[in-house]
Amino acid sequence: MPLESTARSPLVSQVIAQLRTQITGGEWPVGARIPPEPELAARLGVGRNTLREAVKALSHAGLLDCRQGSGTYVLAASELSSAVARRVADAEHRDVIEVRRAFEVEAARLAARRRTAEDITRLDAALAAREEAWRSGDAELFIQADSDLHSVVVDCAHNPVLADLYADFGSALRASLEHVVGHALTPDVYVDHTRLVEAIRAGDAEAAAMEAQAFLTE
Secondary structure, eight states: OOOOOOSSSOHHHHHHHHHHHHHHTTSSOTTOBOOOHHHHHHHHTOOHHHHHHHHHHHHHTTSEEEETTTEEEEOOSSHHHHHHHHHHHTSOHHHHHHHHHHHHHHHHHHHHHHOOHHHHHHHHHHHHHHHHHHHHTOHHHHHHHHHHHHHHHHHTTOOHHHHHHHHHTHHHHHHHHHHHHTTSOOGGGOOOOHHHHHHHHHTOHHHHHHHHHHHOOO
């Protein structure tokens, strides 16, 4: 639907809001290339100059990345996740671990208290995927599977604010895991997460918190 300019909401601001909604809503996931300028301008019913201004603003906000000769790509799902990624980029590994601990220990505790039967099914599937990824010997695949399991635990806490903040911390979490795991899977970096899942299944909040705390060390 074409966007019309009003005195209270300039056209560029409307286009920025529209694009931001499509990004944060997941229509264009992180890493995806947004439609070419002519196509997107026609879709929004605006001129190409207006679209360029909006894209430039979102690039400055850290949501989009304009690559000469390649296109424009989604860099982050929200301004907050972009800001978090920038802040964590130069952070000490110890500091990142401490932030993870603040999120994940409480998430594990809440997950044990609030988990549902559907949550347990998701946890079991995520744990199985993590184990399979480890057996594959593919470090990148394992890091993703491990990250996915931690995200499921946070989801099981059923606290939408915590889940949103943790999602914004996602790139930092992955960087933390890459720091620990490196480029090759060796026995010394493997940490069994079975007891964490079992504690959540059993509804043992303190045991779940202790398990989460145990592997979040420097």
